[in-house]
Amino acid sequence: MTSGIRITWTLAGSGWADCTLENHQAKVELTASYITSAPEEFLTAVARLVAGETETRAQFEAEPTAYRWIFYREGMDTWTRVLELRHGSDHDNKGTEIWSSQLGIDQLARTVIRCFDEVAQTYGESGYRGKWGEHFPRTELEALRHLWHAHRRSDDT
Template sequence: MTRISFTWTPGWAGSADCIISDGRSEGRVHASYISNAPEDLLNAVTRVVLGAHMVKAQFEGEPATRRWIFHRYGDFVDIDLLLLEDGQRPDSEGQVIWESRRQSVDSLARAVIDGFDRVAQDPGEDVYRKKWLSPFPRTDLEDLRTAWRDTFPLADVQTVDDTLDAPANP
């Protein structure tokens, strides 16, 4: 198991690119403002942190849909990213474009929080709004942060190994 990393990069005219990596491989996902992609992802990860066993989030793209599927078991989560022709299709019709197994729920939450914190700092929430065409998902990010801190109360305490690669202010 390696630490997950996550980036969300707003593009122009309501688009964004997202990269998730587990140190072995990475998944690249494109999202469009035609869906609530950032809010859906943040809410899905929040539900995983709070103990949900299976959660999905969907990014509508133009023309295809990307579906995130999280399967939690204990303190671990498996992640699948599917590419589907359209968002109404069942998972079984999707093509797996990335998968990661046995990641810690803590690591997933840290990565997503850190990824959105970086966007809030640079380019900033005002630029995010202009590029994504919707406000920065501050409430959803703070909901995830609260769930993470409540579920993993020592998560903010950095160990010597974490100080080099831990989020600056999750």
């Protein structure tokens, strides 16, 4: 398994965010627009994975480009693929894979929670709304955190 990943979410302007993925092998930058619920969709996809789904997806719209996250889970392992698509409605096979990684489910959940905890700390919830144009995804973040803690407790028993 790869050793660690870092995800950062930076508000780049009114209604725009940059998402950076990096590990010891690669670094990619994605863009997301507020025209869709990108952070909520992303957090919910990871929560579904933690809850036991074997495949889930999220998409960032960058008008007209899109970045599609495809998550797979088998046991305690996850695989993440990010595709860059010319248009958000394109089929997966029209996309170019720009990122892939394999992580434990615990490590993926912890990384995503840390990312959005840092966003809340950096901007504050009202500052986030002022720059992004929508509320901070508190409900989705806390749902993921709750599922992750429950998952970790079940691993201890």
